[in-house]
Amino acid sequence: MPEPASAATIESDHNGWRLARRDAPLADVYRSIRIPVGLKRGSNEAGQGATPVKKFAAFAGPGYLVAVGYMDPGNWATAIAGGSKFGYALLWVALLSNLMAILLQSLCARLAIASGRDLAQACHDAYPVWVSRSLWIFAEIAIIATDVAEVIGTAIGITLLFGLPIEVGIIITTLDVFLVLLLQRLGFRHLEAFVVAMLGIIALCFGAQILLAQPDWAAAARGFIPTSAIWSDNEMLFLGLGILGATVMPHNLYLHSAIVQTRAYGFSTAEKSEALRFATLDSTIALMLAFLINAALLVLAAASYNKAGHQNISELADAHALLAPLLGSNIAPTLFGIALLCCGLNSTVTATMAGQIVMEGFVNWHVAPWARRLATRALAVIPAALLSLIYGRGSTGPLLLASQVILALQLPFAVLPLIHMTASKSKMGELVAPRWLTGISLLSAGLIILLGFVYLKNSLLG
Numbered sequence: 001m002p003e004p005a006s007a008a009t010i011e012s013d014h015n016g017w018r019l020a021r022r023d024a025p026l027a028d029v030y031r032s033i034r035i036p037v038g039l040k041r042g043s044n045e046a047g048q049g050a051t052p053v054k055k056f057a058a059f060a061g062p063g064y065l066v067a068v069g070y071m072d073p074g075n076w077a078t079a080i081a082g083g084s085k086f087g088y089a090l091l092w093v094a095l096l097s098n099l100m101a102i103l104l105q106s107l108c109a110r111l112a113i114a115s116g117r118d119l120a121q122a123c124h125d126a127y128p129v130w131v132s133r134s135l136w137i138f139a140e141i142a143i144i145a146t147d148v149a150e151v152i153g154t155a156i157g158i159t160l161l162f163g164l165p166i167e168v169g170i171i172i173t174t175l176d177v178f179l180v181l182l183l184q185r186l187g188f189r190h191l192e193a194f195v196v197a198m199l200g201i202i203a204l205c206f207g208a209q210i211l212l213a214q215p216d217w218a219a220a221a222r223g224f225i226p227t228s229a230i231w232s233d234n235e236m237l238f239l240g241l242g243i244l245g246a247t248v249m250p251h252n253l254y255l256h257s258a259i260v261q262t263r264a265y266g267f268s269t270a271e272k273s274e275a276l277r278f279a280t281l282d283s284t285i286a287l288m289l290a291f292l293i294n295a296a297l298l299v300l301a302a303a304s305y306n307k308a309g310h311q312n313i314s315e316l317a318d319a320h321a322l323l324a325p326l327l328g329s330n331i332a333p334t335l336f337g338i339a340l341l342c343c344g345l346n347s348t349v350t351a352t353m354a355g356q357i358v359m360e361g362f363v364n365w366h367v368a369p370w371a372r373r374l375a376t377r378a379l380a381v382i383p384a385a386l387l388s389l390i391y392g393r394g395s396t397g398p399l400l401l402a403s404q405v406i407l408a409l410q411l412p413f414a415v416l417p418l419i420h421m422t423a424s425k426s427k428m429g430e431l432v433a434p435r436w437l438t439g440i441s442l443l444s445a446g447l448i449i450l451l452g453f454v455y456l457k458n459s460l461l462g
Contacts, residue, residue: 016426017115019125022364025118025258025357029188033058034264035275059278061192062259063286065350066105068195069252070098070290071202071297072347073153074146074407076316076340077400078242079294083301084313086236088216088223091298093240095224097247098291100444102284104248104415107422107433107441108256109279113265113272114431115421118258120361123417126427136362138413142250143355145403145410149246150351152396154344156316160337166317166396173344183349188262195349198342199289205339206296212327215303223302234458241455242401244448245408247294251354253414256283258357269430276431314397316340409452415445 024030036050082090124132155169183191265275304326323332419441422433
């Protein structure tokens with residue numbers, strides 16, 4: 001049986017927190033997945049064979065749920081727009097964003113394992129009410145922006161595969177709440193298995209499309225060399241910010257810091273240090289897979305649209321329609337639609353949990369998951385449906401791109417508290433982040449803030 005999800009079951013708190021720890025995040029699945037242990041000292045009973053491989057297998061899973069957010073429909077829009085407009089030139093932004101994501105997700109795991117809090121709970125417990133409530137509002141804005149991208153992406157995937165009007169596809173997306181509820185009722189491992197299966201399908205679809213596109217690999221390699229043009233070209237900066245926001249997503253920081261705690265690791269410093277190593281390895285491997293898929297999407301756009309002179313592709317439907325004539329294969333658009341639908345469904349699962357985590361952590365409101373999901377989905381469906389009705393299918397691209405830039409501008413409000421708390425010895429105890437890690441994290445946060453500031457300045461000053 002899983003351990004009770006009560007603050008009383010968690011080891012004594014460090015004294016650097018303003019408030020005492022409350023109930024654990026995602027209480028119904030808290031510490032529900034056991035970690036294999038070996039032969040107990042002084043016992044003749046056979047253990048469970050706790051080899052490092054078996055232990056890592058028990059920890060594997062949360063990283064892939066996090067990786068879902070790094071390849072959601074918003075990523076598609078920014079990668080296709082960036083690849084079609086600038087060819088391979090923004091690949092370095094995708095790589096840098098992914099490295100930042102790996103770094104920040106490792107801090108999320110550190111915060112969770114050291115303190116027993118997710119990021120939302122930690123902000124509530126560490127800061128005055130006016131600060132935590134402000135951070136909550138920013139987090140909710142980010143989740144709504146994420147959900148807008150998921151609504152549009154999933155609806156377009158349904159439209160492309162089944163020929164339904166996009167308005168019907170948007171309405172159908174409201175029903176995915178039942179998919180999430182079913183997966184949660186089956187158990188957290190079933191939910192993880194669903195996500196990994198969808199990721200496998202997505203990877204296969206993109207692998208096949210890349211083979212059909214036959215990219216210029218030498219030009220792609222040069223795309224990983226940073227260019228200073230991003231500071232002077234506001235359109236490139238806009239798309240670069242979109243790639244950053246679509247990769248280092250605020251809601252994923254809250255999500256990871258909660259789902260890491262579904263593992264029943266021990267309470268000693270040694271056991272928590274081991275848990276941190278495995279959790280970091282899990283998220284690093286998963287995010288590298290996400291990077292390969294994101295890079296493949298940008299490479300596909302550069303090798304097909306940009307190469308053929310189609311340099312202003314922002315609509316996913318247009319991208320789908322051009323694949324067959326450009327690649328000379330009728331299967332390419334089908335693979336595109338399948339991968340897009342899988343991305344939308346996957347993102348729905350993780351965004352639902354992130355919304356629940358944020359609401360419960362910041363304001364201690366315990367709302368039924370289906371009610372929470374319908375509320376956030378309604379806030380996303382309304383603008384998506386109105387724009388599609390007023391402007392037609394051609395309105396979705398700008399909305400997708402704008403949603404990802406909003407995410408990039410929201411990032412500092414999640415990243416800075418995360419860095420602040422993981423650098424605090426009084427809050428983290430022996431698992432406090434080393435100074436070099438805090439330093440690199442601050443440099444990453446500074447770059448995120450600088451990019452956002454330059455973009456806003458350029459936009460306001462024309």
